[in-house]
Amino acid sequence: MLLVGFLLGLWGAVTVLAQRLPPEFWRQPLAFQGEAPRAWTPVERSLKPEDCGACHADQLEAWRTSLHAKAFSPGLVGQLLTYGDEEAAACMQCHAPLAEQRQAFETARRNDQAHLPAGQGLAAAGNSCGGCHLRGHRRFGPPQRDTGAVGQSDPSGPHGGVMRVADFEKSEFCAGCHQFPQNQAVNGKPLENTVVEWRASPAARDGKTCQSCHMPDRKHLWRGVHDPDMVRSGLTPEFVALPDKVRFRLTSTGIGHAFPTYVTPKAIMNGVALDEAGKPLPGSEVSYVIQRRVESIDGDWVERSDTRLAPGQAATLEMSWPKSGAVQLWLEVHPDDFYDHDVYDGLLRDLPGASPAAKLIAEADHRAESSHFRLFETVLRRP
Ligand code: HEC
Ligand code: HEC
Ligand code: HEC
Ligand code: HEC
Ligand code: HEC
Known part of the structure; x- marks a missing residue:
């Protein structure tokens, strides 16, 4: 009996080990x-x-x-x-x-x-x-598709088979690069805090991992804030024409962390009055910025503001009706705002113009400038 118990325990330990990546x-x-x-x-x-x-x-x-x-x-x-x-x-x-x-x-x-x-x-x-x-040179991967098998597969197969472990399906697998340690917090939150944000989210409670949303059906796509369809999938806009004003409400409904999770993107809810001909009226713009704004002062980070949307949270933009009774509303997304305005402009000032580094940064600056896009563009009329 004792021996059977011991062997069962040993087998249990082996099975548990087979589910884990080596530390x-x-x-x-x-x-x-x-x-x-x-x-x-x-x-x-x-x-x-x-x-x-x-x-x-x-x-x-x-x-x-x-x-x-x-x-x-x-x-x-x-x-x-x-x-x-x-x-x-x-x-x-x-x-x-x-x-x-x-x-x-x-x-x-x-x-x-x-x-x-x-x-x-x-x-x-x-x-x-x-x-x-x-x-x-040893391959590691997730539990086998369809069978769910874990542990070492047949070592006589190509590249000696594969070690299949459940850890590949966990959010913690992404932490090494998408979560900074707590001791680097700025105003209580590390600059990359995605796994901690995820742990507190309804998505985590529903069993949705980073992989569920960013690798659906295990596809190696990793779409994020640079992809209009991905951003659209996480947000629900609501446009209401009230008798005295318009209301644009944006709710984070399908994102397993803050929107956006990093300090580098910036999203702006915009409204502009239209004239009788349907053209934007200069000076009538209203906006609401969604962003965690940080600044590095002599190498020390400080947080200026944090208006990001936690999962489930909403932001509202309101505007009174102009004479024409028509208003245009949209969300503007700048995935690389911080690089564009803070990082690259500073580097381009400091680097010798003809150096290979300056050329690369100029290319990066151009890409960062052009990565923005609009979502949910709508025209509302006074009821
Ligand atoms: C000569 C073909 C071949 C090459 C090259 C190859 N693989 Fe594989 N790989 C296979 C086969 C066949 C399996 C299934 C192994 C099994 O079931 O034991 C596999 C399994 C895997 C798995 C696990 C998938 C599953 O079935 O659960 C991963 C992960 C993997 N390979 C990664 C890689 C990576 C990364 C490289 C390159 C560094 C690579 N492989 C190169 C043939 C190959
Ligand atoms: C950033 C990390 C990362 C990179 C880079 C990456 N993979 Fe994966 N791969 C994963 C994760 C995580 C899973 C399991 C996803 C899941 O279970 O939802 C996976 C699953 C797989 C599988 C099993 C697929 C299945 O349907 O069972 C194979 C095969 C594989 N990867 C091969 C590759 C190859 C080939 C490359 C390069 C072209 C690559 N991976 C690049 C993280 C990565
Ligand atoms: C802990 C992991 C980690 C380290 C270390 C790291 N980065 Fe990154 N970096 C990221 C991630 C994740 C992103 C993507 C952020 C996003 O979604 O916009 C990124 C984005 C970037 C980008 C913008 C995208 C691009 O490739 O043009 C630049 C530039 C960059 N990092 C430079 C650096 C430099 C320089 C260092 C070293 C001083 C560094 N990174 C260290 C994780 C890291
Ligand atoms: C419920 C679905 C969902 C889950 C779970 C989820 N994400 Fe996202 N993620 C999104 C959507 C939608 C976006 C695009 C909107 C945005 O940028 O926040 C996104 C954006 C991102 C971005 C782009 C950068 C940025 O500033 O937003 C990164 C990086 C990212 N996710 C990493 C992760 C990691 C790592 C995890 C797990 C700890 C995770 N995500 C969990 C849906 C999800
Ligand atoms: C080895 C480090 C590393 C690992 C592990 C890793 N990532 Fe990344 N990830 C990065 C870097 C670096 C970038 C930014 C690339 C760039 O633009 O230069 C990035 C970019 C992304 C983006 C796109 C962000 C955007 O701005 O649109 C998403 C989404 C993402 N990763 C999700 C994941 C998920 C989910 C996992 C876990 C399955 C994961 N990553 C694992 C380093 C990593």
């Missing part, structure tokens, strides 16, 4: 993968996303369209070029996390190729397949 999985900086088993084909040894895609075409195709694939961006590299290796490595923990990517960037820098995507080697792959799925 060092997200210990940064990540270690080198080392030598791959000799019997493996070149494509099995490769860390390039394109090679994973030879067998995992769906994931490659979706990932390519995501910001994770574009994380080694001009805005990042332009800054890395002004840093030493150690400071650059700290940024790369989230933007190009493999040790092999760090090495590729250092090599590119020594060869004066670091500003060219073609010279950056594996670093250019950004937040790539290996950063989330490979440790010591």
Whole structure:
């Protein structure tokens, strides 16, 4: 009896272990993968996303369209070029996390190729397949689709099979890069506080994880504030024409954290009176800003205001009727407002104009300036 109990306990422990990632999985900086088993084909040894895609075409195709694939961006590299290796490595923990990517960037820098995507080697792959799925050339992944099987699969399969663990389905899997520690809080909240915001949300209570909304059906899409359809899916606008005024109410109904979760985007509810010809009347604009506004003063962050919408929360914009009796209303979203106005303008002032870093930052500035879009545009008339 005792022995059976002991064995059952042991089996329980093994099953529990099989559900978990090893504790060092997200210990940064990540270690080198080392030598791959000799019997493996070149494509099995490769860390390039394109090679994973030879067998995992769906994931490659979706990932390519995501910001994770574009994380080694001009805005990042332009800054890395002004840093030493150690400071650059700290940024790369989230933007190009493999040790092999760090090495590729250092090599590119020594060869004066670091500003060219073609010279950056594996670093250019950004937040790539290996950063989330490979440790010591061993594949880790979620429980098997359909069967829910966890634990090590048949090691005689391609790339020695896969270690399937339930942790891949949890929000905490994203925490290493999307949640800063509490000891870096600014006015009580870290600049990235997404997992903490999620824990307090109705979505979390309903069992919805980051993956449920950002990787539906396990698709590697990670759409966020840069994607108009994604933002639209999380918000419910309400336009009411009252006898004396118009009301635009915006409620956060499908977002598992603050809208927006970061300090970098800015959303603005807008209204403008229209003249008899349907043209906007200059000077009649009203607006309400939704944003966490922070500022860095000599390296210390301070919070100026925080009007972000918690899940379920609403913001209201009201306007009295103009003579024409017509008003236009919409939501304006600036996903990169802070980079556009605070980060890049300062860098462009400080960097020598002809340097590769300045060119990259100018490109990033142009992208940040042009990423804004409008949602829910409507014209209301006096009833
Ligand atoms: C030669 C083809 C091939 C290549 C290349 C390949 N894989 Fe796989 N992969 C497979 C096969 C086949 C399975 C199913 C393994 C099993 O069931 O034991 C698999 C399983 C997986 C799984 C688990 C999915 C599941 O079935 O539960 C992950 C995650 C994964 N691979 C990631 C990667 C990554 C990341 C790369 C590149 C670094 C890669 N693979 C390269 C063939 C390949
Ligand atoms: C803890 C993880 C983490 C670290 C460390 C980190 N970033 Fe980021 N970074 C992010 C995330 C997440 C975003 C996306 C924010 C958003 O949604 O807009 C981002 C966005 C950016 C962007 C805007 C998007 C782009 O790629 O152009 C730039 C530029 C950037 N980071 C530069 C840096 C620099 C420079 C460092 C080092 C000083 C750094 N980051 C360190 C996680 C990190
Ligand atoms: C930012 C982390 C991240 C990156 C980058 C990433 N994955 Fe994944 N992958 C995940 C997570 C998390 C899951 C499980 C999602 C879930 O369970 O909802 C997953 C699931 C998978 C699966 C199992 C799919 C299924 O239907 O069962 C495969 C295969 C896979 N990834 C391959 C890849 C390949 C290939 C790449 C690169 C092209 C890649 N992943 C990039 C995090 C990542
Ligand atoms: C109930 C669905 C839902 C859940 C759960 C959810 N998100 Fe989101 N997320 C959204 C929607 C919708 C947007 C677009 C609106 C916005 O920017 O807030 C978004 C935006 C984002 C953005 C873009 C940046 C920004 O400032 O908004 C990031 C990064 C992000 N989510 C990460 C996460 C992470 C990490 C988790 C888990 C801790 C998570 N999300 C959980 C729906 C969700
Ligand atoms: C290795 C670090 C890392 C991990 C792990 C990671 N992310 Fe990201 N994520 C980033 C970085 C860096 C960016 C910004 C890329 C850029 O624009 O430069 C980003 C961008 C995003 C965006 C787009 C934000 C926008 O501005 O639209 C979403 C959504 C997102 N991540 C969700 C997730 C979810 C969900 C998970 C967990 C399954 C996850 N991420 C895991 C580093 C990471």
